[in-house]
Amino acid sequence: MVAVVIDITQRKAAETALRASEQQLKELLRLKDDFIGIASHELKTPVTSMKAYAEIVKESMEQLGDKQNSYLLSRLNQQIDRLTTLIRHLLDTSRISEGQLQLVFENVDLNSLLLDRVDEIKRTTNHQFICHLGKLPAVQGDRERLSQVMTNLISNAVKYAPASTTITVFTELQEATVKVTVQDEGPGIAVADQQKIFEKFFRSAGKTENAFQGMGLGLYITAQIIQKHGGALTVQSEPGNGASFSFTLP
Ligand SMILES: Nc1ncnc2c1ncn2[C@@H]1O[C@H](COP(=O)(O)OP(=O)(O)OP(=O)(O)O)[C@@H](O)[C@H]1O
Numbered sequence: 143m144v145a146v147v148i149d150i151t152q153r154k155a156a157e158t159a160l161r162a163s164e165q166q167l168k169e170l171l172r173l174k175d176d177f178i179g180i181a182s183h184e185l186k187t188p189v190t191s192m193k194a195y196a197e198i199v200k201e202s203m204e205q206l207g208d209k210q211n212s213y214l215l216s217r218l219n220q221q222i223d224r225l226t227t228l229i230r231h232l233l234d235t236s237r238i239s240e241g242q243l244q245l246v247f248e249n250v251d252l253n254s255l256l257l258d259r260v261d262e263i264k265r266t267t268n269h270q271f272i273c274h275l276g277k278l279p280a281v282q283g284d285r286e287r288l289s290q291v292m293t294n295l296i297s298n299a300v301k302y303a304p305a306s307t308t309i310t311v312f313t314e315l316q317e318a319t320v321k322v323t324v325q326d327e328g329p330g331i332a333v334a335d336q337q338k339i340f341e342k343f344f345r346s347a348g349k350t351e352n353a354f355q356g357m358g359l360g361l362y363i364t365a366q367i368i369q370k371h372g373g374a375l376t377v378q379s380e381p382g383n384g385a386s387f388s389f390t391l392p
């Protein structure tokens with residue numbers, strides 16, 4: 143009888159302790175999200191000003207014909223762009239955790255959005271681009287966010303596939319869904335990692351993790367944006383034979 147009472151008392155104490163640590167963990171996670179949200183928000187303003195000043199100085203250097211300083215300033219601009227993307231990823235991640243990722247829906251022509259993205263990214267790399275664009279109806283979506291999705295997928299292809307390889311983008315209409323695919327000729331993704339890459343902060347271990355900068359947020363944000371549109375993001379890859387990312391939208 144005594145033994146049974148002790149057992150129940152011990153179990154209750156253990157349950158109370160477990161609930162307390164769960165509560166503590168939740169509170170810590172909330173503080174972490176708050177920190178990421180506040181820090182990224184505060185970093186955004188000075189970085190935006192830095193970018194504006196750097197652009198102005200670069201233009202004056204170009205007008206003066208000062209090639210060396212123009213080159214240095216274009217490198218500075220590239221690094222500021224990179225910083226802006228990192229801050230944007232952190233801000234978006236914090237918005238997603240708080241359920242604050244808002245979409246503004248309008249009619250979007252996916253083909254022209256995709257061509258704009260390809261044209262812009264093409265200028266920054268020597269990868270070859272091929273576009274196979276099917277005839278698509280306008281979709282209801284958030285233009286800015288869908289553009290961000292395309293940028294993330296194409297930038298990953300550029301980042302992970304070796305220079306001068308080909309990146310192919312496809313669009314097609316499949317019954318009531320439109321499908322956009324970005325295919326590269328890079329190292330591909332290990333089968334065990336193929337679901338994990340959509341998780342927050344996940345980066346494949348090994349060569350790519352050390353050789354390329356990144357926080358492992360691009361695909362997480364991309365998947366969340368597509369989900370909020372009622373669509374799906376998938377990956378197909380045979381390691382060593384490139385990767386192909388597709389998203390569908392209703
Ligand atoms: N096209 C690709 N080819 C090979 N591996 C890829 C490709 N796209 C993504 N990955 C793998 O998936 C991981 C997660 O990608 P994700 O875009 O989320 O993060 P990241 O590129 O590491 O950093 P960032 O937050 O700057 O985007 C990458 O670290 C990489 O290992």
Ligand SMILES: [Mg+2]
Nearest residue numbers: 298356360361
């Ligand atoms: Mg990425």
